[in-house]
Amino acid sequence: MKIDIHVHSSERSSCGRSSEEEIIRSAIVHGLDAIVFTDHNEFIPDDRLIELNEKYRPFKIFKGIEVSVPKEHVLVIGLDDTSLESEDWTYEDLHKFVRDNSAYMAIAHPFRYRDYINADLNIYPPDAIETHSANTTKDTRPSIYEMIQKHDLKEICTSDAHHVDRVGIFYNELNYPARDERELTEILKAGEYTCKAMQDRVDKINEDIEAIEERINVLHGQGKSVNEIREIIGIHKSRIESILEGVSYKI
Numbered sequence: 001m002k003i004d005i006h007v008h009s010s011e012r013s014s015c016g017r018s019s020e021e022e023i024i025r026s027a028i029v030h031g032l033d034a035i036v037f038t039d040h041n042e043f044i045p046d047d048r049l050i051e052l053n054e055k056y057r058p059f060k061i062f063k064g065i066e067v068s069v070p071k072e073h074v075l076v077i078g079l080d081d082t083s084l085e086s087e088d089w090t091y092e093d094l095h096k097f098v099r100d101n102s103a104y105m106a107i108a109h110p111f112r113y114r115d116y117i118n119a120d121l122n123i124y125p126p127d128a129i130e131t132h133s134a135n136t137t138k139d140t141r142p143s144i145y146e147m148i149q150k151h152d153l154k155e156i157c158t159s160d161a162h163h164v165d166r167v168g169i170f171y172n173e174l175n176y177p178a179r180d181e182r183e184l185t186e187i188l189k190a191g192e193y194t195c196k197a198m199q200d201r202v203d204k205i206n207e208d209i210e211a212i213e214e215r216i217n218v219l220h221g222q223g224k225s226v227n228e229i230r231e232i233i234g235i236h237k238s239r240i241e242s243i244l245e246g247v248s249y250k251i
């Protein structure tokens, strides 16, 4: 079963740019068998989940959540509790709650904005850390693998798609199919899966990123200010500044 366990929808994520059904159709077109909606601090409603599963069967749609804790995002699957729909969790309390309920948790896009993970993984190890996603850059991967080795964690590959063009670029292939969130949780916790990439899509994304990064450097070389470059390229100022310092956003 090919599954992308980290996707967003415009219905619940303000940063989501594609609707639930657009995301599902994209997943089907790209050959996935299932996705997990993990919107920020909000679950997909049960009646909607049932409706979508009936409409798109045999494709499977599961319920998860991406919980914001200080300086980190944590994917939680297998714990259907509305108390997770809050931005007040600390990583430590969330860890206890997930463990008490034998659920699954993974740290999303580590090292995205800082050079450390804001959690003591010795005491509070998650089940996995995301090594590949649309928001996990190649440059951060050595640090992520170092953490995985140090704390004996599993890696997961997801898209973190907020738009149809990213759905399934990275995914996990489960060794056997999951029928519900409980089975999915057990398979993920047991590491019964392989991380996969749709490499031709990833290569195309990286070509586009490289072209933008080159253009920014060329404009800078022509004496354009960061604000002027932002007007021309249309991406965030802090990102332009990082690129000019040599950071790459290739995934």
Ligand SMILES: [Zn+2]
Binding pocket: 066, 073, 108, 109
């Ligand atoms: Zn996130």
Ligand SMILES: [Zn+2]
Binding pocket: 006, 008, 038, 066, 108, 160
């Ligand atoms: Zn996300």
